[in-house]
Amino acid sequence: MHENITKDEITIKAVLVALITREQSEEKTIEYLEELAFLTSTLGAATVKRFTQRMEKPDVRSYIGKGKLEEVSAYVKAEQIDWVIFDDDLTPSQLRNLEKELECKIYDRSLLILDIFLSRAQTAQAKTQVELARNQYLLPRLTRMWTHLERQRGGTGTRGGAGEKEIETDRRIIRNTIDVLKKKLEKIDKQNQTQRKSRGKIVRVAIVGYTNVGKSTLMTLLSKSDILAENKLFATVDSTVRKVNFDDIPFLLSDTVGFIRKLPTHLIESFKSTLDEIREADILIHVVDVSHPALDDHINVVNNTLSDIKAGDKPTLLVFNKVDLLEDEEEISVKEKITQLKSTYLNKEQNDVVFISATNKENIDELKNKLRKLVEAKHFTIFPNYLKNTYY
Template sequence: MGRLRRIRQGGGARSLLREASDRRQVRDEEGDSASVSRDFHIPSSGAPAERAFLVGVQLPGGSRESEEENLDELALLAETAGAEVVGRAVQSRTRIDGSTFIGAGKLEAIAREARDRNVNLIVFDDDLSPAQARNIEKRLEVNVIDRTELILDIFARRARTRQARIQVEIAQLRYALPRLRRLWEHLSRQAGGIGTRGPGETQLEVDRRRVRERIAKLKKELTTIDRRVVERAKQRRTLFNAAIVGYTNAGKSTLLNRLAGSRVLQSSRLFSTLDSTTRRIENPGARPFLLTDTIGFIRKLPPHLVESFRATLRDVREADLLLHLVDISHPRHEEQAEVVGRVLEEVLGEEAAERTDTILVLNKTDLLENEAARRGAAASHPGAVLVSAATGEGVPRLLELIGRFAERDTVRVVVEVDAEDGRAVAAVERSGEVRERLIEGAVMRFEIDVKRRDVAALESLGTVVVKLVDPR
């Protein structure tokens, strides 16, 4: 979060664009170097420690307990970003104050507490408008950020691959675009009178254009990367695909490691995974399948962040099966599951989300108090699978269910194709797992296991004859 402070105190949108244009050599998944800009976040050991004060609002219909729990999550986010949380406040209001969000009186009380506790960062649990953030900073005279800025800062720290870094920067620039005027306030404070406002406004428009151009350039680069990702996905689409989705810190990476015997990063911190990781799983007594660990979701996930990460979420859209992982030990697991459901509807579309096969997986059963709690969880979620990714409890049952879905999704077909039609022969070879390959005169005959949805694609090749057969 050090850069957030420097951007604001450095004064001017020029500093934002300089930061956004600052080139860093990063390495993508294939080991290639690529210049990708980083803004908002510089993990600098010389930066002063952030002493954060959290602010939430309780509106009619909400409870004090619920808002305190929201601030608990905000505290985890702040700590993940490297801040020390030294205090919090919840303001009960009938409506949000358009100028200061929480009202002038409460703002003065927070200002006094912030001075007493040597606070240098105020974090609001809700998004602030540019005007609200500007007004609050003027009165508190400390750095003020909202939940979205905090999440963006964490994402900037966590992004490892070229694709993730670009997606984070697009989200950052989209967030910054309507807030550039706030960065130009120093112009109006430096001098008054005729002539001072015009040049500032002109430069503001220049900076807005430059930000839009930067976003367009990044989108083009992201499209190029996305094509490569799609091509790699085509090469492995012959296998059944399952994707793990869930709230951040639900144990998705732990489950992937348990099933694949791999060592994907596991962490109790939020958003430890930003880049999708796929592993081939050998399922004893059943078909092998691909399993993908995806980015975690969270309450109030910024919409433009979801939009920026659509390329990463492609694995979710193209999955044959979703494993919706829920931390059953968390007191608000029902709400977390609902958050994931809403984001999935946004990513997949409501109709597709309902149509996609999903297994509800209740994780962290080892953290439940007793056997009665386990029985209660099972009774409350009929059809769910109870597991502990940490201990392996329930994992064989989960693999059995995945195997059933994979078997149902796969059919064996006989494909006859003109042996001289190289394009058709190559397409058939790529379409599934070839069990038998014979040449009979001018015809090449394949016996192949394919996904049901790919049968029509084979038939559309024109010169191909497809017959369903009994795999047994």
Template sequence: MLEKEKINFERTVLVGIVTQFQNEDKLKEYLDELAFLTFTAGGEVVKRFWQKLDRPNPKTFLGTGKMDEIHLFVKEHGISTVIFDDELSPSQQKNISKILDCKVLDRTNLILDIFAQRAETSYARTQVELAQCQYLLPRLSGMWTHLERQKGGIGLRGPGETEIETDRRIVRDRIALLKDKIRTIDKQMAVQRSNRGAMVRVALVGYTNVGKSTLMNAVGKSDVFVENKLFATLDTTVRKVVVKNLPFLLSDTVGFIRKLPTQLIESFKSTLDEVREADLLLHVVDISHPDFEEHIESVNQILTDIKSSDKPTLMIFNKIDAYQHDSIAEDDLTTERTRKHYTLEEWKQTWMSHLGEDHTIFISATEKANFEEFREKVYEAVRKIHITRFPYNKFLFPDYKDAVENA
């Protein structure tokens, strides 16, 4: 079975650039992530190409020599797909496809393809299709390869342009239809959210593949799909959770990623509304990932973009069971001590200490390590919101008056 899957993997090549804003180390991180995205989509990365440039070539993204080198490799090794780490303009994608004579994708296109694979519900499929149509519209002319034979002349001018314009009209109509459909579903979901009663809403947010769904299953006793791939969960799952005597709503949301396509932010607006309307955010971080600090920055940037950065937040540093650090011998006086040498205890003394002990928790969702501490801190955070926002409940909060004064 495994051999069959390997045969079906598309042989791919990854391409990136080093610029004044992105050094070699940063490019390697991005290409590592792009390789994981490619694996998630069903591709096998055969080779990576990169080039140092002040800025991308406006016509072909890379220089002529590098494009010839990639073309030769593609031809000799039977490569079916070339994936660029940055978003290509419609003209760049058209020019590159002509040169390489194979399928050319960019990071945005790849993420959209993964979302299309992962969409389970009608709503998620509608959101993904809208994003795909918005991405496709300006690229239609470049995708009509069967029109390349038109060199002008009698009888060869009008029909091609008419066909492209017809397709553009079809896609525009489809976008309008999908937007209407999403607006209708958004209204229904808004009513559902308003009918959830006077319960505090807690949303799990974080980079993709940090363990949000695993945590959701462990806390909410739900059955959310979990897989060690990017964007395993697209549909928002909401569960009622009770910690001690306090009920609240916990939602699992789509994972964020660096260079998240703007089309997805727009089409997944309603999914992100779960974050916007949440009273408390649980920002889950994969502490075992070498780039976890940059993942935090990416998530915080998206939270800022959707105007949710000022919400009460607990930082949940997950996967402590998988955390590893490089060690330095006591007599080693040549090796410089960097972040990769920090133990978990040393990390807690860095910028994390400024977050406050009440707002940071180190756990393992799979091993359920430190889960009692996690439940206690979530309970306290939810309780603080509840007693200041909702009517007095003497059964839940017999010490209500004292709690309000101390909140």
């Protein structure tokens, strides 16, 4: 659990808040909060407490009810909490009311993810895209405390602060910044389109999957190059492209940002650079953490996102990673579990399936053989007269 920390280890203290509703069970809420705690630690803060409340729907004024808000407020002030993080998006009025009551920095899920993207982005395009998405998201949500806190870079807030004129000035600055960023992106997009065209007709393979399933580790293994691989959500935000050869048949392999549940559609734009690699790919490697209890959910999130960006019908190799983390259970052994999953997903997904451990390099030869067949089939549709070497 993320709460098992000592006071000496804490730099930024955060509490998490979520609702249990008719649409979202207690079990699902706990699961989402675990993921939210992981997101929080990725941004450098420690979760010290979680609050949940049963409600039919979020309170229009403050997301949670009056009594629960008083409970959260008392804890925040007594424990000198820096951030309060909500597991859903907040409306501008909810944000204003919560900041007034809690007097600390408020995050909702979208803003937390955007700030992680901003901290992770390396290329000019990724940085510009995330900055644009963040400014567009913040524009209607500017409040006096936001203005003050943003300038203080995450302080614990203060009563009073700048007036309405200052907020209007900030809004004008953000609108101007948005215009500048859009023009900058247009220029970068044109340059990238030219770059992608220069790659010619070489087969393109994109690695996709839920965040933190081992995509970058697999990318390193297949391309034999050093790619950042960390046990953190969104370790990769920028697209990484490497040229790979399988027995004299070349292809381009790209690592892409991980998807995540409850990602609002307005944040998809901040994925744009990596989504272009997916849209233009000929083949997809869909990586799944086979040890995760919510792997079905993860697969559905990825498949739905791929469909949303018109990339759901590409030839796909479904790779169940982290088999080394599976353990025998009383009712079913690891071998039986893998057999069941293989049977289920061969029928359901109608894609080729392979089980591996990228970390332990287990079953990588089978993965390469299956990928080689897919690449070869596409390659020979592009170059029907290409001479096969002695390996074929």
